[in-house]
């Protein structure tokens with residue numbers, strides 16, 4: 001429910017980037033409710049039945065049993081843990097780097113008009129470069145190893161966070177700012193007590209969209225040249241003609257994306273309780289009891 | 291005393307919102323500003339509050355020129371303007387500083403009791419009705435015990451019953467605290483019910499057209515012939531403008 005609201009806002013806030021990232025995570029977020037499990041269960045059942053009835057060619061579409069077997073054998077050999085670990089590490093560092101840069105620059109251009117006039121046009125122009133187009137340059141600069149991958153992920157993470165943050169700061173209700181001025185708030189207090197909390201909802205939207213893009217870009221980075229990671233596992237499955245490995249990697253990506261998003265949303269929730277109605281139930285009865 | 295001397299406001303886009311406005315308001319006096327839409331009432335109030343600066347002329351409190359927001363002035367807008375992420379108590383705390391938490395808490399509890407919201411200190415703005423939210427805004431404006439309270443159509447978004455209630459409530463608070471009030475309204479009855487003096491403004495450019503000192507005793511009964519007579523008179527003055 002909450003995630004749905006966020007994703008809809010994301011689409012409005014950063015349409016070009018968000019659409020691709022919002023769809024899968026919306027589908028996935030509904031998995032967390034029990035009702036959300038019904039459709040996947042039906043799909044798996046259908047998949048299972050059709051595979052068992054021999055409708056699909058097993059060498060193209062493996063059955064759920066084959067995929068499960070593949071996952072458990074990868075798990076048993078320890079390969080799975082190390083692939084997941086490598087991918088997670090890349091996403092983590094890319095996400096942190098992208099978030100830091102986006103937060104610093106976004107706060108600066110959102111708050112200071114001069115900085116906005118100076119920096120924003122450039123950043124908007126860079127945004128227009130399809131992010132994968134950076135790949136050759138990053139490989140040239142940072143080599144084919146970790147640095148280029150992490151940088152690519154950071155670039156993907158950067159824009160939704162930056163755009164949402166700037167928009168959030170710009171969109172803070174002038175009327176609330178006037179209340180702070182009437183009470184002679186210092187600049188610091190204005191930022192701390194009005195701008196920051198008012199901007200938080202759209203910042204969180206940006207973080208979640210950024211994380212989704214981080215997952216998208218880690219695959220891109222790993223498909224293009226890696227010796228480890230879930231993306232590599234997919235390529236490996238393709239090269240060696242093992243579709244079960246590809247499907248297994250897809251499922252693992254879905255689970256990892258969903259879990260990290262849920263983690264982020266959960267961490268943000270206490271700070272947004274005023275907004276998303278999380279505390280509504282308690283509050284409403286409190287008000288009624290009086 | 292609040293003194294407004296030959297005040298003018300020219301906006302950068304060329305609009306002259308106020309031209310040569312003179313007004314002297316006594317301590318504890320209640321003055322209403324009425325006038326057609328766009329005649330500069332809000333602009334005048336915003337200059338008094340220090341949110342907007344004047345192009346010419348000056349505003350002084352007890353002889354001292356005001357430039358920028360002033361601790362002796364509280365302001366209430368048409369919208370409650372509460373921070374949705376803060377409880378009622380913390381919204382009121384916005385108007386307090388330089389005091390320890392315990393003193394603040396005591397002042398907040400006092401003022402919330404005065405506006406009848408003692409039980410809602412920990413509620414969030416989304417849990418309040420429009421009238422309650424506006425009472426929180428009044429509490430926030432009064433918690434510093436300012437000597438001047440400015441109100442820009444504070445009750446115009448409320449239903450007529452709640453509006454009546456809040457008018458009476460505001461008068462009660464005024465009887466206790468005796469702050470000076472400058473009250474912008476479109477509702478002539480509201481102006482007559484509250485004011486010692488009613489200032490009728492006209493636009494293009496905004497200026498004071500007429501002033502009426504009301505000699506009605508308090509508490510006022512809206513059904514009295516005198517009350518009706520003033521209502522008639524103010525309405526006429528407005529219609530001509």
Ligand SMILES: Nc1ncnc2c1ncn2[C@@H]1O[C@H](COP(=O)(O)OP(=O)(O)OP(=O)(O)O)[C@@H](O)[C@H]1O
Pocket residue numbers: 301302303305306307325326327328329330331332333334496
């Ligand atoms: N920031 C601004 N920039 C330019 N013009 C403005 C600005 N604020 C107000 N004005 C203009 O100044 C004039 C007076 O506006 P003001 O808001 O004071 O009117 P008002 O009497 O409060 O009207 P209402 O009864 O509708 O609230 C109007 O013509 C308005 O368009």
Ligand SMILES: [Mg+2]
Pocket residue numbers: 331332333442
């Ligand atoms: Mg107005």
